[in-house]
Amino acid sequence: MADGRMLAEAVGLLSAGAAERDLAAFRADHPAARVRLIRQREEYDGSLHHALLIKDGDGATISLSWCPDRALPWPLRGVHRAGEHLLLRVNGVETPVARAIACLDFIWDESRLADRLITDSLVRELLEEAPEPLTDAELQAATDAFRRARGLLTAGAVREWMDRNHLSHPELEELVAVEASVARLRSRVAGGQVEEWLAEHGHELDVARVARVEFAAGAGPRVPDADGFLDAAERAFADGTARPGDVFATLRRGELDQETADQVFGATPGTVVGPFPTERGHLLIKVLAVEPAVLDATVRDLAERRIFADWLERRRSTAKIEWFWGTADRTGG
Template sequence: MVSQLQIGDQFIEAQELVTILAGCQVLPNLLKELIVERAIAPIPCTKEEVTAACQKFFQQHQITSAESHEAWLQRYGMNHPQFQAMATRQLRIAKFQEQTWGHKLESYFLQRKKFLDQAVYSLIRVADAGIAQELYFRIQAGEQSFGELAKEYSLGMEAHTYGILGPVELGALHPALAKQLQVSKPGQLWHPTNLGEHFLIIRLEKLLPAQLDKFMRQRLLRELFETWLKEQVEKLGDAEKSWLVAKSQGVVQSVA
């Protein structure tokens, strides 16, 4: 059995279409969208949710009447059920994420927390170990403030903020720097540390522990969803990729 896609009077084999899409670097995103559609297909929405989603779409696209809605549907070759599916897509994705990973979120959050905690810290970075030592002792002795020395000597963007950086997630920092901040107490001044081409003087100002609030839940659910989606794409064989791509076009002919 051979699957074909018809575009006008031209027929393209599904496998050939896969090759074309891959060459245009479109295939990975297309496959992701198709996998998502298959996953959320069974997810229901209430009448109220459908109505709210459609109204939101109308507002975003300035569809103000039944006539303009029908014209929009005709323009994009879509019927009402297809339109409702499109309008509720993000809601059904959110429901799928919650149903699939919601019960695992607390344990996942605890695993990720050390990377999600944020820090506000002061930093001076210089290229010379001797200068770093001198600046450290000046700060320790109270001869000059950290901010004054950072403004005068630091080689990074922190020179413009009197040494203050953050809040920034620890997971976004160099692992060595993040580890140092994790074990710091507010106000603790660290002896100069060599990191790459620079010598760093660090002082933790404030540690802001991550909280599993509404926004963090949404973020972590998206993380788990994206990881799952990547795995699903990697699992697909060539035959299934061909079938999914051809099916997505809405015009698949099976020829025995």
């Protein structure tokens, strides 16, 4: 467990009034401990309070907080204003949080939203314990990449996007910094494991370059010859039997179900495979080229993401997850 000197220094850190500034030095002095600084903004008066969680190697956690003599009285800590329960107002019509959650409740059938919220919480916990600070140059590079990824190529486009999403410039910088820090964390977690992962799972990242056409349900499974595939696709689209969509695509083996992957990646380039049933009809695929995964920047990024996702799933399996709405069978963790 933490010794008396560490606890005294922790109290000094909290009481000095510069906990966020001095946290890195405290961590450096006590590298064996996992330290997390908790920030609590009181809605009643806007005051900011800090608490410190210290985890030792034995798994125990010490929680420390400090309050100045003339701070907000304890009975008022955590008091919520009525407006905090309001999420949205449109033309004077108010939407409380409870109603918004009820509107989103159907999403639990897929649980993607819930999974993303839990993942975000786990990532923030990790970044609070071991921050990934960025230099000004790195932040600028991350901002440029953020803009390019969203097609925000002019200052006007950036401003319009910020206004639409109700973001200030500091909030945009924070959003970019978090995204860049997560990328760093992902690389740190996957460090030294990419080659080993590829040796076992690399085939999942094999690439097939294809032309594909989805036919409507009533069109019937007509399979054109390979040489006339694109002409047949044009005619089918013209007469309404082919559905709109991208014709050319790059597929990864791991993105496909087993049966489709076996046929696509087992085909000789230049041949047509299918039909494969879809929700709206059936799909025909002409295989143009098949390439094994090679360790380039793209494959490394994909491998790191898979390793990171598996690592997060293991952390999630041991996390204490508490939802404050919904039914227990849906929200229990």
